[in-house]
Amino acid sequence: MTLRVGIVGAGNMATVHADGWGAAGDSIIAVLDADAERAAEFAAATGGRVADDLDDLLRSVDVVDICTPTDTHLNYVLAGAAAGVAVACEKPLARTGDGARSAVAACREAGVPLLVGHVVRFFPEYVEARARVAAGDIGDVAVVRLDRSTYLPAGASAWFKDPARSGGVVHDLMIHDVDYAAWIAGTVTRAYARLAGSIDGGDHVLATLKHEGGAISHVQASWAFPVGSFRTSIEIAGSEGLITRHAADPFRSLVAVSPDVPDVPAPPTSGESPYVTQIRHFSDVLQGKATSRIAPEDAAAAVDVCDAIATSIESGQAVQIGENL
Numbered sequence: 432m433t434l435r436v437g438i439v440g441a442g443n444m445a446t447v448h449a450d451g452w453g454a455a456g457d458s459i460i461a462v463l464d465a466d467a468e469r470a471a472e473f474a475a476a477t478g479g480r481v482a483d484d485l486d487d488l489l490r491s492v493d494v495v496d497i498c499t500p501t502d503t504h505l506n507y508v509l510a511g512a513a514a515g516v517a518v519a520c521e522k523p524l525a526r527t528g529d530g531a532r533s534a535v536a537a538c539r540e541a542g543v544p545l546l547v548g549h550v551v552r553f554f555p556e557y558v559e560a561r562a563r564v565a566a567g568d569i570g571d572v573a574v575v576r577l578d579r580s581t582y583l584p585a586g587a588s589a590w591f592k593d594p595a596r597s598g599g600v601v602h603d604l605m606i607h608d609v610d611y612a613a614w615i616a617g618t619v620t621r622a623y624a625r626l627a628g629s630i631d632g633g634d635h636v637l638a639t640l641k642h643e644g645g646a647i648s649h650v651q652a653s654w655a656f657p658v659g660s661f662r663t664s665i666e667i668a669g670s671e672g673l674i675t676r677h678a679a680d681p682f683r684s685l686v687a688v689s690p691d692v693p694d695v696p697a698p699p700t701s702g703e704s705p706y707v708t709q710i711r712h713f714s715d716v717l718q719g720k721a722t723s724r725i726a727p728e729d730a731a732a733a734v735d736v737c738d739a740i741a742t743s744i745e746s747g748q749a750v751q752i753g754e755n756l
């Protein structure tokens with residue numbers, strides 16, 4: 432079966448997703464973007480058409496794929512649910528945990544699938560580490576340490592640089608590892624975080640998370656690293672062993688800024704683009720060939736934890752999660 436896909440937002444991630452839908456054999460039927468010129472270029476490149484408006488797009492597709500700025504996700508998810516159309520949405524599911532949970536509820540009540548792009552769950556190294564934990568290779572998980580350090584792209588869209596719209600480095604970047612930590616060690620119940628510093632507007636945040644089973648995660652996310660760099664690492668210490676993976680060049684001296692540095696840097700990995708793997712998986716789920724690897728509730732929980740991290744940074748206090756939700 433070929434799915435009819437409508438994409439909302441025709442920027443960086445929409446282009447990446449379009450590759451994935453193409454690889455899955457699905458068709459981009461319609462596109463909508465606040466910037467009409469961008470929508471027209473995207474439609475020409477993907478073979479779809481520019482929709483007249485959101486209702487027009489939703490009427491003609493099996494799935495709406497939301498690739499717009501973070502603070503606009505919620506309204507599009509609610510519209511997809513109201514129209515009875517399956518929803519795919521980039522992370523974070525919404526700008527706040529409250530919004531994310533209402534998105535999950537709306538899709539559940541409407542009976543439509545909700546697939547959120549927590550792409551780290553498709554990076555082979557992260558998948559392998561989790562499989563080894565699940566197989567019992569390292570015993571009980573005790574301490575997880577995750578790092579995601581890159582730069583704030585000079586050419587990034589204005590919304591991205593506005594924390595009120597993107598959530599800043601916590602909701603935009605750290606959320607990847609917040610979700611992964613919960614996937615490995617279970618629900619996060621407490622967060623303590625510090626903004627360690629900022630360089631040219633690029634924040635560096637350190638967070639300590641406590642999981643319901645007692646494990647602890649140390650998560651670092653940074654937009655304060657040199658332009659062109661992207662470093663990630665995984666360390667999972669258990670009662671009987673340790674899993675580590677550090678993705679960085681053995682030796683690298685990054686002193687010159689290349690003119691073709693990407694606006695949206697991608698972390699190093701191997702094999703097929705995990706973004707393509709993710710969309711193939713979404714396609715399989717929507718066709719009943721697979722069960723979603725990302726429960727909508729997990730995507731909402733990740734936003735709740737990011738909200739708690741942001742609150743902790745502001746207050747200087749640890750924040751309990753889930754008490755009043």
Ligand SMILES: NC(=O)c1ccc[n+]([C@@H]2O[C@H](COP(=O)([O-])OP(=O)(O)OC[C@H]3O[C@@H](n4cnc5c(N)ncnc54)[C@H](O)[C@@H]3O)[C@@H](O)[C@H]2O)c1
Nearest residue numbers: 440441442443444464465466498499500501503521522588
């Ligand atoms: N999974 C990842 O690794 C990853 C990486 C980058 C971005 N993202 C997420 O993807 C989303 C999009 O990011 P991006 O980098 O593609 O942004 P972008 O700025 O490149 O593209 C956003 C597009 O949406 C359009 N737009 C803005 N407001 C709109 C509205 N209300 N309705 C319709 N169109 C609108 C803009 O004109 C633009 O074309 C964000 O939520 C971001 O956090 C995820």
